[in-house]
Amino acid sequence: MSIHSKVTQWGSVSRFCVERVADYSELLSTELSRMRTRLLREVIALVALAVAGLFTLSFVCVAIIASFWATPYFIHVVWAVAGGWLALSIVALLIFRVQRPVWSIEVLQEELRSDLATVKEALK
Incomplete structure (x- = not known):
């Protein structure tokens, strides 16, 4: 592969990444807003x-x-x-420590993984 084709390839990948940054920020903003609303209701x-x-x-x-x-x-x-209150408190503490965090930014993570796979394919 020539240097010109490599530079062109990297240019395409960089344009793709720059275009996606705006999408990521919009997606992050939307997801944070949804998480904040859901958290407020649950609290x-x-x-x-x-x-x-x-x-x-x-x-x-x-x-x-x-x-x-x-x-x-x-x-x-x-x-x-x-x-009885002591036992209930201990059980509640154990349940709290076992639970995983509920909220994550799943959609943004999926988009980032997908775009990383696209970039890897483009650089092959």
Whole structure:
């Protein structure tokens, strides 16, 4: 292959890459906007769920403890409720550590992989 054809080939590849940069930036902007909207919705829903759940569970725990107020099992029930909360916290921590991140920029990654394959083919 001559030097002229190599320069022409590299010129074509560089033009292709420059043209795609604008597409990448637009795609990145769109995906970040979608991710931000989805994240905001999920955070609001999770905060509402957490607040409602904690209020409900705290009232249930107070009701359970109050039911055993004047009985010989009062101390056992109090410690059982505390142990249950500790176990629930440990399970939640383990589940949190096992989970993978949910969000990624998949479309942009696919486009970059596709374009890299195209560039590799063009340079053969």
